[in-house]
Amino acid sequence: MKTIASLGLGLLMTSALTAAQADDVKIGMITTLSGGGSHLGVDVRDGFMLAIEQSGRDDIEVLIQDDANRPDLARSLSDEFMQRDNVDILTGIIWSNLAMAVVPAAVRQGTFYISPNAGPSALAGRQCHENYFNVAWQNDNLHEAMGAYMKEEGFERPILMAPNYPAGTDALAGFKHRYEGEVVDEIYTQMGQTDYAAEIAQIRASDADSLFFFLPGGMGISFMKQYENSGVELPLFGAAFSFDEIIIQAVGSAAIGTMNTSQWAYDLDNDANRAFVDSFREAYDRTPTLYASQGFDSANLILSALEKAHPSDQDAFREALREADFASVRGKFRFGDNHHPIQDVYVREVVEGENGQPTNRLVGLAIEDIQDVYAVDCQM
């Protein structure tokens, strides 16, 4: 951790002292390092910097700034990066509302944006852009995959729950898109809500046979802890956002037995992933989350394209990005026409790990080669 911070600082200082070489590459990372949900940004950053460090290249400069989960701040940071620092590539944003404030303007001005997380539907559809690439997923993907999985597993009366904000309504829409059956009810909670007693009573009073929910960050922790002692025993399902390693450790035993969908798992069996998980654990002394894997893949995508072209040669660099010629920790990885991944999504179960702490275990494939439904609206 410290070595990377000082590495970044060192890079910053050397660039200030000596005039940057013309063929050096500048990457501006805007991510959430403070405030609610900062563990997402920290993991994206750490995964990204690990890949840069492993590449051994000293001609890449990564500037990192904290957006504190504020759209206005993210916007002014991106202007600073583009106008003052002349970065070639922007990356790092976690939240969709921040991405919508930054990305359209940035790519219009000729900067590349590589998204390691946020995948709002607008940027996958009508507002897609040739300089915008999403390495993680379109927001709906993991929810859709869970809809498909629960349908296949024979659940007939799911009840759905999500916070009342765009990504929440998208989550339930995505789920229903692939589930295709009747749902018992849809419960919308408040953003940042911490007490779920009322919702749990509603779930109890319904005749549902399962619960699908999307409550990222602290909301999911609160809900699962309260659910455990409520005496309601419906099985819980969701996308990986409510079940990353950090969340389930904070939830404790209440998380065990829940199922979630993810495009990546730390026990996914391929060479790139084994090397990534080992080196991440060694560097940071914790198990990476899916966010770390997305940061790592984003950096490796950029590195693979830099092998072929410099970002100043926009057409060649874009073509190199499109080829996605890197060893993704997800195994196979390719871009659709709208520069969003076409990828497999897996099912994981939360089990008790070796040290008694809950951890995710890969169960199997939820859906193969999923592509977002907005791709058809993209005219690039």
Place this chain on the structure above:
Amino acid sequence: MHDVTATLFLEQLLNGLQLGTMLFLMASGLTLVFGVMGLINLAHGSFYMVGAYATASVTAATGSFLVGLSAGIVAAAAVGALVELLVIRRLYHRPHLDQVLATFALILIFSEGTRWLFGSSPLWLSPPEMLTGFVTLPGGARYPLYRLVIIAVGVLVAIGLYLLISRTRLGMRIRAGESDREMIGALGVNIARLYTLIFAMGAALAGLAGAMVGALQSVQVGMGEPVLILAFVVIVIGGIGSIKGALFGAILVGVVDTMGRVFLPGFFRHFMSPAEAAGVGSAVAAMLVYILMALILAFKPKGLFAAHG
């Protein structure tokens, strides 16, 4: 069907009471500090967070929730006393805007300080083993035992505060401080010590709330602020400076908020599609306590139980 609705109603009433008693613990400290010292303290939510973090770390170290809880209360009180001595003391004679600015700065300092000490990942804290599980309510619904305990603790604190304020010398001074600050100073009461004591007491109650609720929710940086906003609504509704007002306000807000969340979407379903009803219902439910506050202030501009006539 009728039975299901009746048990659901009873269960939600308990949920509302539980939320209300927690809000009362927050609001009583806030309203005392405002009533006696005339101070607006935005950093009250930070004491809630301090209580939860201290409880979580001491519980993890000792394995006993009770020891952790005591540590949480003591830590919140100590931090409260320290903050009063170092910062708040200089603010009593300043205008409210200065107080808001200074205590807002305290929120930022506490949040970043906590992140620096504990990291940005939430901490793990669970109710003690003997309080997990549930009891069966009349009508057959199960209700978590721990939430019933929270209600009981809230009621005990309310009774304790009532006795303290109406029956003891300290309480007499607090009441005197509420009605005339300068006069009790002139009568030889050590005002400075009284203020520190009240401030620490308010912080301890916030810490107790944070610790109890922390076991149900996630112990994380910034957990106090959403509660603080509701606590302000409570003291405005109840009448600033009034403990009785804080109690009634807290229970009113708790019950209205809970009932709104559950029954409004169902209500809107009578005249719109289920998906729309869920969206509109939860949006209106989010506003409900503020609508309630506006209505009460329209008829009682000083709140339900205004302390100063």
